[in-house]
Amino acid sequence: MxxxxxxxxxxxxxxxxxxxxxxxxxxxxxxxxxxxxxxxxxxxxxxxxxxxxxxxxxxxxxxxxxxxxxxxxxxxxxxxxxxxxxxxxxxxxxxxxxxxxxxxxxxxxxxxxxxxxxxxxxxxxxxxxxxxxxxxxxxxxxxxxxxxxxxxxxxxxxxxxxxxxxxxxxxxxxxxxxxxxxxxxRRLTAEDVEVRLRANFPDLSGREVAVCARSLLGSTAEGIANDLGIKQTSVLTYRRRAYDRLNISSVHQLSTMLIQ
Structure with a gap:
């Protein structure tokens, strides 16, 4: 330098x-x-x-x-x-x-x-x-x-x-x-949280990031499904896959990892 x-x-x-x-x-x-x-x-x-x-x-x-x-x-x-x-x-x-x-x-x-x-x-x-x-x-x-x-x-x-x-x-x-x-x-948006998730956990897929971001903001599986235009069962699948990749079991653990 x-x-x-x-x-x-x-x-x-x-x-x-x-x-x-x-x-x-x-x-x-x-x-x-x-x-x-x-x-x-x-x-x-x-x-x-x-x-x-x-x-x-x-x-x-x-x-x-x-x-x-x-x-x-x-x-x-x-x-x-x-x-x-x-x-x-x-x-x-x-x-x-x-x-x-x-x-x-x-x-x-x-x-x-x-x-x-x-x-x-x-x-x-x-x-x-x-x-x-x-x-x-x-x-x-x-x-x-x-x-x-x-x-x-x-x-x-x-x-x-x-x-x-x-x-x-x-x-x-x-x-x-x-x-x-x-x-x-300023009210935090799903897009704001997605940016943080991609930066901290680059191995997550785009859909996993989208589902986890909305979960962190307190949205229900039904709300996430409506927002993303997918089935509720798909929401649960993407969230489970993300948690498995990160070796966690709850949104609370995810939020803790994100602020460390």
């Missing part, structure tokens, strides 16, 4: 309107669109993920993620739940590293954990990611992947992202604080 500390510097005048828009949308649903817009002005970005590392949590809190090739939510959840600990950028977040803003380039071959490399690099077709990281009391990280698969970021793209790194990370931190309560109080 190649990294360097970012020093405060001037912004490219061409991105000033985008920065203004970014500040105007902090704490609103339009913020993610503003982030995407400003990133596109700086580099050819195909996917990004932003997270904060809170002191009372062992895993990062995902602020946002998006991808042009789809599947970013699934990869972000897998990264949060299983792969974060294997990311070389953790060296930048360590207390032994001087406090500051850093930019790092991580190549796919530097990822030693094979499942992590396959899920977040090889399958979506990325050969590197560029990470902006602040290792202050509440670390903030923004990672971007190149739009053109199997192509690295150009030097001028890295420079432009570096120039706005400090303001991007600061604004993302404020946005996460403003929206954290909203996120926690």
């Amino acid at each position: 190649i990294y360097s500390r970012i020093e405060p510097c001037g912004h490219d005048p061409s991105v000033v309107p985008a920065i203004t828009r970014l500040l105007e949308t902090v704490g609103t649903p339009d913020f993610e669109h503003s982030i995407k817009s400003i990133l596109s002005l700086c580099a050819s970005v195909g996917e990004y993920i932003a997270f904060v590392r809170r002191t009372d949590e062992k895993v990062p809190y995902i602020v946002m993620s998006a991808s042009e090739c789809g599947g970013s939510a699934r990869r972000a959840e897998a990264y949060r739940a299983r792969y974060f600990r294997y990311d070389p950028i953790n060296r930048l977040l360590d207390r032994s590293t001087p406090t500051g803003i850093y930019i790092a380039r991580v190549k796919s071959e530097e990822i030693l954990q094979s499942d992590y490399r396959q899920t977040c690099y090889v399958r979506p077709g990325f050969i590197e990611k560029l990470t902006l990281a602040s290792n202050e009391k509440t670390p903030v990280v923004l990672s971007v992947f190149p739009k053109n698969h199997r192509v690295e970021f150009q030097r001028d793209e890295v420079e432009r992202l570096s120039n706005i790194g400090q303001i991007l990370l600061s604004v993302i931190k404020v946005h996460s604080r403003m929206t954290a309560g909203v996120t926690r109080t």
Whole structure:
């Protein structure tokens, strides 16, 4: 991993309107669109993920993620739940590293954990990611992947992202604080739970995931059957198969596994 500390510097005048828009949308649903817009002005970005590392949590809190090739939510959840600990950028977040803003380039071959490399690099077709990281009391990280698969970021793209790194990370931190309560109080959907299940238990089939997600939300076999358009007996079959794969016998055990 190649990294360097970012020093405060001037912004490219061409991105000033985008920065203004970014500040105007902090704490609103339009913020993610503003982030995407400003990133596109700086580099050819195909996917990004932003997270904060809170002191009372062992895993990062995902602020946002998006991808042009789809599947970013699934990869972000897998990264949060299983792969974060294997990311070389953790060296930048360590207390032994001087406090500051850093930019790092991580190549796919530097990822030693094979499942992590396959899920977040090889399958979506990325050969590197560029990470902006602040290792202050509440670390903030923004990672971007190149739009053109199997192509690295150009030097001028890295420079432009570096120039706005400090303001991007600061604004993302404020946005996460403003929206954290909203996120926690939003009603959980079956799709939300499915993302978590796929990330944590990749061996489950699509139908097993769908049935288990609705079971976790308290739906009856009849309700699940109506929602998925299948027979109640099929619901019971898919749920039993899932439990057998996970070596459990109840939805309570499943929920416990999911939050560990």
